Amino acid sequence: MNFENSLAFAKQQDAQDTLAEYRERFHHPVIDGKQVLYFTGNSLGLAPKSAKDYVNAELDDWAKWGVEGHFHATNPWVSYHEILTPAMAELVGANESEVVCMNSLTTNLHLLFVSFYRPTTEKFKIISEAKMFPSDRYLLETQVKHHGFDPDEAIIEVAPRDGEHLIREEDILAAINEHQEQLALVFFGGVNYFTGQLFDMEKLTQAAHNVGAIAGFDLAHAAGNIPVKLHDWNVDFAAWCTYKYINASAGNVGAIFVHDRHGDNTDIPRFGGWWGHNKERRFLMENSFDPMTGAEGWQLSNVPIMGMAVLKASLDIFQQVGIENLRQKSLKLTAFLAFVFNDIVELFPDIQLEIITPSDASMRGCQLSVKLVGTDKRFFSALTEAGVIADFREPDVVRLAPTPLYNSFEDVYQFGQTLKTLLAGWQK
Ligand SMILES: Cc1ncc(COP(=O)(O)O)c(C=O)c1O
Ligand SMILES: Nc1ccccc1C(=O)C[C@H](N)C(=O)O
CATH class of the missing domain: 3.40.640.10 (Type I PLP-dependent aspartate aminotransferase-like (Major domain))
Known part of the structure; x- marks a missing residue:
């Protein structure tokens, strides 16, 4: 599929997403008054509103x-x-x-x-x-x-x-x-x-x-x-x-x-x-x-x-929802994250961030693991400060999991924008 790293493209994908309505069935954390981008369903999934x-x-x-x-x-x-x-x-x-x-x-x-x-x-x-x-x-x-x-x-x-x-x-x-x-x-x-x-x-x-x-x-x-x-x-x-x-x-x-x-x-x-x-x-x-x-x-x-x-x-x-439908969305959403990520990282040749998760979609789920080369754990802390909830696993990996039940294509696009700002600051 041909992706575009633009807000219009992301919104268009969300508009076509038959599972988009499920996003609203979950509570999305607001931390310190700020709506965060939650990419940590691989550690702790979000709370279904119906659970109460x-x-x-x-x-x-x-x-x-x-x-x-x-x-x-x-x-x-x-x-x-x-x-x-x-x-x-x-x-x-x-x-x-x-x-x-x-x-x-x-x-x-x-x-x-x-x-x-x-x-x-x-x-x-x-x-x-x-x-x-x-x-x-x-x-x-x-x-x-x-x-x-x-x-x-x-x-x-x-x-x-x-x-x-x-x-x-x-x-x-x-x-x-x-x-x-x-x-x-x-x-x-x-x-x-x-x-x-x-x-x-x-x-x-x-x-x-x-x-x-x-x-x-x-x-x-x-x-x-x-x-x-x-x-x-x-x-x-x-x-x-x-x-x-x-x-x-x-x-x-x-x-x-x-x-x-x-x-x-x-x-x-x-x-x-x-x-x-x-x-x-x-x-x-x-x-x-x-x-x-x-x-x-x-x-x-x-x-x-x-x-x-x-x-x-x-x-x-x-x-x-059905797991097969989720998987269809997941394949697209994770591929979009990989695309957006690489598109942004390419702009900063001095910084090496490498996705180590298989690029072959049949060999991965929704998680992408990013190895920090030439940066360090401070990069992860900076991501958190910027409102992206991902996680860090020793010694050098940040994990990002766009979860098809409640993450959107716009979440992924916004993540890319956050990453861009952060890496631009990092180079200085
Ligand atoms: C692959 C794997 N095994 C085991 C565990 C531990 O699970 P628990 O603490 O529920 O026993 C986890 C996560 O915590 C895990 O990711
Ligand atoms: N249960 C937890 C309690 C506290 C902190 C993390 C966890 C995790 O589940 C970690 C997860 N298993 C992982 O893949 O790293």
């Missing part, structure tokens, strides 16, 4: 019913998580039996590792991407140690080649091949948090399965950002949070996916809790754990209703 009503409804039912709300609230609390499942399953291309909302991301990954990382002295290695989000790295390290293995030996990290920023798929496939005899698990972020690189989850899953290994993914930066087809891709397990692209508020409950071929098998070892117990018999106070089939069989505790109410508000919006 959803939470208030539950507060009202609590006031009205007390404990009876578990069974008599408008949406009875004992089964509240179940009403989230259809939208969440649709979002990640899963059967409803394969998904449940519960706990938070790192907790869920540990629970899934209990079931899907059961190393033996023959097969104990995990292949993952170098520079994973630290929590994922701590997960791997502590899981490996928990089973008595040495992280240096058990964790195989595939890194970008010297002088490159992205991980080559051929290098991942080569690592899987090289370590196949001892490989237990391939575990990747669907989209890397630092570079924004999207991995071909279907291909990695197939490669893992070809050598008898399990394939699991952290979808923190993928869920609600790109369409995924977890069931069809045969992914074994996945987990994600809901506070980024799913806009369900800070630290809110996450979700898991367990493919039906595993979910149907209640003999798979797991940690148990009463919410994963046969729900018909949950209140019979029996001694022996009888897990439900499907992802629900991995639940431990009864669910936090207020958080789930916010998540419901957000998922209802996703169901109306």
